[in-house]
Amino acid sequence: MRLLHFTDDSFERHSNGSGHPERPERLGAVAAGVRAAAHVEIVEAKTRPVERKDLERVHSPAYITAIEGFCKAGGGKLDPDTGAVPDSWEAALRAAGAGLEAVDRLENGEGAAAFLTVRPPGHHALTARAMGFCLFNNVAVVAASLLERSQRVTIVDWDVHHGNGTQAMFYDNPHLQYLSFHQFPAYPGTGWFDELGEGKARGTTINIPLPPKSGGDVYRQGMAELGPVVEEFAPDWVLVSAGYDxxxxxxxADLRLVEADYGLLGQAVSRLVPPGRLIMFLEGGYDLAALKGSVTATLDGVAGHPTPSDPIESPKPAWQFLEQALEALSDELG
Ligand SMILES: [Zn+2]
Structure with missing residues (x-):
């Protein structure tokens, strides 16, 4: 499988402050994981900085100006978790622009999928607020651009935290399906299974909250049950918020996936769209060895070669949570 791999030196220079888990060293671990995928032919690709008009589809003009000013004035803490330095501005622009470049190149037939080794991550960023290590919502910028061209988009978010920013931006949009697996309770506190979208978009937000200690068996079952729901939605593109936490x-966090689980998730998302319509965005993941191995497993899975391995078994409440979430969804979809 031909994979477009996007990364950039500027991502190394973004900092949340010393000792922070969302650190530059993550990039090297992820890139090593990409290179170690056995079934992937890697095409290294250059990012581009996002244009203001592309950011303004999902962020307020005042917020964009404020982030630029904050970085250029020297940076600091945007909230207790989220920091920036002067170089963060360029990194944030390129993290948000990489996916747009990926769309262009995939539409040009240059690869079967794209993986974006970017930071800062994006899925917690709100329209007018930085949150949870995120400045601009990278996946949302791409989704909004595709929606403007009448494309249908499914976002699969397997980061352990709920992508509250992404959910909020498209909560009433019936052309975007948002599907998230996440620990609950956990940061940021949203993502209960009764959050299903609003108005004509009811049923296009799908949350699978899972209690601590949940393992890969419940993810495997959840993806098997939800695959047909995504097929019914019939996306033109699948974007993945690929966190490894x-x-x-x-x-x-306190969930229990192993590398092989990411291989099966990668294989599952690759089956939802034709080749050339899958883009994966790095979100969280803070253990460097786990990051590397999980990224490798994801890409080999996307290429159709997941490594077989048994999951860690989930405790009973995990199955109860999954069942509740699937019931709420089927009640909504009828
Ligand atoms: Zn996370």
């Missing part, structure tokens, strides 16, 4: 070794 649901891994068993991740220091920030």
């Amino acid at each position: 649901a891994h068993n070794r991740d220091p920030l």
Whole structure:
């Protein structure tokens, strides 16, 4: 499989402050993971900075100006979790622009999928607020651009945290389907299974909250049950908020995925759209070895070669959570 891999030196220069888990060293681990994929032919691709008009589809003009001013004035803390330095401005622009470049190049037939090794991550960023290590919502910028061209978009978010920013931006849009697996309760506190979208978009937001200690078996079952729901929605594109903090070794959360689970998730998302319509965006993931191995497994899975391995078994409440979420969804969809 031909994979477009996007990354940029500017991402190394973004900093949340010393000792922060969302650190530049993550990039090297992820890039090593990309290179280690056995079934992937890598095409290294250059990012481009996002244009203001593309950002303004999902962020307020005042917010964009404020982030630019904050970075250029020297940076600091935007909230207790989220920091920036002067170089963060360019990194944020390129993290948000990489996916647009990926769309162009995939439409040009240059690859079967794209993986974006970017930071800062994006899925917590709101229209007018930085949050949870995120400045601009990278996946949302791409989704909004595709929606403007009447494309249907499914976002699969397997980061361990709920993508509250992404959900909020498209909560009433019936042309975008948002599907998230995440730990609950956990940061940022949203993502209960009764959050299903509003108005004509009821049923296009799908949340699978999972209790601590949940393992890959419940993810595998959840994806198997939800695949037909995505097929029914019939997306033109699948965008993935690919966080790796649901891994068993991740220091920030308490779920129990193993590398092989990401391989099966990668294979599952690759089957939802034809080749050339899948873009994966790096979100979280804070254990470097887990990051590397999980990215490799994801890409080999996307290429159709997931590594077989048993999941860690989930406790009973995880199955109850999954069942509740699927019931709420089927009640909504009828
Ligand atoms: Zn996360």
